[in-house]
Amino acid sequence: MKPLLPLLLIALFPGLCAAAKTAEPAMPERLEKREAATRITYQGGDGSSFEKAVVIAGAKSSMDGVPAERKWLKKKYGNYEKLKQALVKEGGKYYDLVTIRTKKGKELVVYFDISGFFNREE
Numbered sequence: 001m002k003p004l005l006p007l008l009l010i011a012l013f014p015g016l017c018a019a020a021k022t023a024e025p026a027m028p029e030r031l032e033k034r035e036a037a038t039r040i041t042y043q044g045g046d047g048s049s050f051e052k053a054v055v056i057a058g059a060k061s062s063m064d065g066v067p068a069e070r071k072w073l074k075k076k077y078g079n080y081e082k083l084k085q086a087l088v089k090e091g092g093k094y095y096d097l098v099t100i101r102t103k104k105g106k107e108l109v110v111y112f113d114i115s116g117f118f119n120r121e122e
Contacts (some may be wrong), residue, residue: 040068044113047076050090053111065117069096073110079103087118094118 040059045052054072059065073080081101088095096112 040064042068042072047072047110047112048108050095050111053095053113055113055116057116059114059117061117061120062114065114069098069112072112073098073100077102083107 041057042054043057044055047054054069056065056068056072059068073082077100080103083099083101085099086097088097093113093115096114098110098112099107100110101107
């Protein structure tokens with residue numbers, strides 16, 4: 001009986017490994033709650049200046065706001081290249097100035113008003 005146990009384990013081992021590899025990891029509950037609770041909207045202007053900055057409303061912290069900036073840029077400019085990013089305080093508000101190169105090669109600066117979520121932790 002004892003010699004059969006190691007053979008049985010050897011026979012079952014590959015199947016157990018395959019089952020373990022195909023299992024999808026569950027999304028952490030904290031992230032699920034964050035996604036459900038976050039209702040980000042884009043307000044303001046087209047992002048071409050401080051006065052026309054894109055306002056990211058509904059972001060509770062940079063964890064929400066920064067990905068929202070990328071999402072807005074992707075939707076507006078498609079396949080762009082981010083060249084640099086700067087934090088600027090102007091007129092009592094905080095802005096992210098993101099310099100990008102569009103797929104047509106044009107460089108431009110996009111202004112995001114991040115006052116609503118900058119320096120806040122959730």
